[in-house]
Amino acid sequence: xxxQDPKHEETRRVLVGLDPTEIRRRISVEDYKAEDxxxxxxxxxxxxxxxxxxxxxxxAAVHALYKRLxxxxxxxxxxxxxxxxxxxxxxxxxxxxxxVAWLNLISDxxxxxxAEIRFLTFVERRTFDYMRHLLADKNQAEPxxxxxxxxxxxxxxxxxxxxxxxxxxxxxxxIRKQLSVTLNQALVGLPKSERRAVYLRIVQECxxxxxxxxxxxxxxxxxxxxxxxxxxxxxxxx
Amino acid sequence: xxxxxxxxxxxxxxxxxxxxxxxxxxxxxxxxxTLIEANPEFALEIADAALLERGTRHVDESAVNEAFDQAxxxxxxxxxxxxxxxxxxxxxxxxxxxxxSVKGPKTLALAEKLGLGPRRELLSGVLAGRIQAPEKLLCMxxxxxxxxxxxxxxxxxxxxxxxPAPSFKAEQGKPGIATRPMPxxxxxxxxxxxxxxxxxxxxxxxxx
Numbered sequence: 001x002x003x004q005d006p007k008h009e010e011t012r013r014v015l016v017g018l019d020p021t022e023i024r025r026r027i028s029v030e031d032y033k034a035e036d037x038x039x040x041x042x043x044x045x046x047x048x049x050x051x052x053x054x055x056x057x058x059x060a061a062v063h064a065l066y067k068r069l070x071x072x073x074x075x076x077x078x079x080x081x082x083x084x085x086x087x088x089x090x091x092x093x094x095x096x097x098x099x100v101a102w103l104n105l106i107s108d109x110x111x112x113x114x115a116e117i118r119f120l121t122f123v124e125r126r127t128f129d130y131m132r133h134l135l136a137d138k139n140q141a142e143p144x145x146x147x148x149x150x151x152x153x154x155x156x157x158x159x160x161x162x163x164x165x166x167x168x169x170x171x172x173x174x175i176r177k178q179l180s181v182t183l184n185q186a187l188v189g190l191p192k193s194e195r196r197a198v199y200l201r202i203v204q205e206c207x208x209x210x211x212x213x214x215x216x217x218x219x220x221x222x223x224x225x226x227x228x229x230x231x232x233x234x235x236x237x238x
Numbered sequence: 239x240x241x242x243x244x245x246x247x248x249x250x251x252x253x254x255x256x257x258x259x260x261x262x263x264x265x266x267x268x269x270x271x272t273l274i275e276a277n278p279e280f281a282l283e284i285a286d287a288a289l290l291e292r293g294t295r296h297v298d299e300s301a302v303n304e305a306f307d308q309a310x311x312x313x314x315x316x317x318x319x320x321x322x323x324x325x326x327x328x329x330x331x332x333x334x335x336x337x338x339s340v341k342g343p344k345t346l347a348l349a350e351k352l353g354l355g356p357r358r359e360l361l362s363g364v365l366a367g368r369i370q371a372p373e374k375l376l377c378m379x380x381x382x383x384x385x386x387x388x389x390x391x392x393x394x395x396x397x398x399x400x401x402p403a404p405s406f407k408a409e410q411g412k413p414g415i416a417t418r419p420m421p422x423x424x425x426x427x428x429x430x431x432x433x434x435x436x437x438x439x440x441x442x443x444x445x446x
Binding site: 051072107111184 | 297298301313322386
């Protein structure tokens with residue numbers, strides 16, 4: 001079983017012996033520096049155990065913890081502008097991210113879940129995973145123009161590629177040098193195959209055979225994905 | 239609760255990335271590439287995670303005092319409360335199953351293991367919620383059942399309220415139903431044990 005913070009353990013032991021009215025009073029303390037403030041890790045334990053159901057303690061704990069969770073999700077998304085493209089796409093991103101983390105918290109079957117050990121990190125991880133899920137879902141139906149067809153190696157001839165060989169190298173170098181927050185933000189906004197091709201080739205500097213293998217396509221198709229992505233990122237470099 | 243929630247599900251890649259982030263709180267591109275190479279079947283999902291993670295700014299404890307959208311909270315909190323009430327607690331169910339398996343000779347064995355000696359009636363009373371377990375015993379039981387103090391305390395509280403009311407007539411005075419568990423001290427004293435044994439059992443009330 002995962003080890004809990006001794007200070008939190010002590011708070012849990014104290015709470016077990018208290019009257020429901022006193023527990024509810026302590027739950028209502030919002031200032032995290034106040035002496036009676038109940039840490040979120042302990043509230044998570046109360047909620048997961050359905051502690052004090054029928055006495056008002058459980059509902060008070062849910063209310064307080066859900067609020068903290070939503071505040072952290074909102075704050076985490078706000079502090080990371082590189083996710084702006086995803087936030088723009090889903091106006092309910094905070095509510096959705098919160099409900100995903102909430103569901104995870106109350107359905108976790110382990111004796112002690114991560115939220116009871118490090119709540120802040122738990123919320124960040126859940127939010128991060130939710131953002132990754134949104135990103136993977138993004139442009140699910142994107143046109144796959146470069147995918148190999150049954151007859152030929154690729155549906156679109158190489159000559160139609162938007163960037164030529166020498167220009168591509170210059171762009172690659174320029175982008176590698178300027179992987180700023182703005183550029184990262186633009187990268188997140190690219191369609192799936194384009195952003196993955198750009199990431200693997202430009203950021204990770206993989207050779208073309210590796211990029212193609214990971215994208216599960218041919219080398220020319222992988223190049224095409226990256227070139228399209230680079231073309232879209234060109235504006236961010238100006 | 240929301241549309242997104244229904245389409246969201248954790249896959250094996252979630253676990254892989256979580257474990258990776260636990261061991262690399264601030265991973266660089268090289269570390270991500272190592273992870274990609276170690277899990278080629280999830281290379282693209284990991285690439286997405288790496289891209290999202292670049293330059294991530296973390297939140298600290300002071301975030302709980304930041305302003306937030308009260309309207310969004312008000313419109314969703316009742317769903318969160320309902321969800322808790324209609325979702326059985328896995329931890330509570332687990333401890334219930336473990337405690338219900340402690341019957342007959344197992345009770346005596348457990349009582350001895352806990353240092354209660356042959357006083358299995360005390361342990362039975364505690365496990366049925368009739369006797370208030372002292373903090374020390376509660377902690378020991380939580381460890382034995384691979385659970386936590388909070389979960390165990392809630393289970394015992396529920397057991398007390400779920401116990402059927404006795405149907406026999408009172409032998410002395412008016413019949414009555416206990417509205418709260420019997421304190422440990424009263425339960426020990428009611429056994430009228432030799433003083434040494436009584437003191438030993440009352441020692442469970444002492445907090446360490």
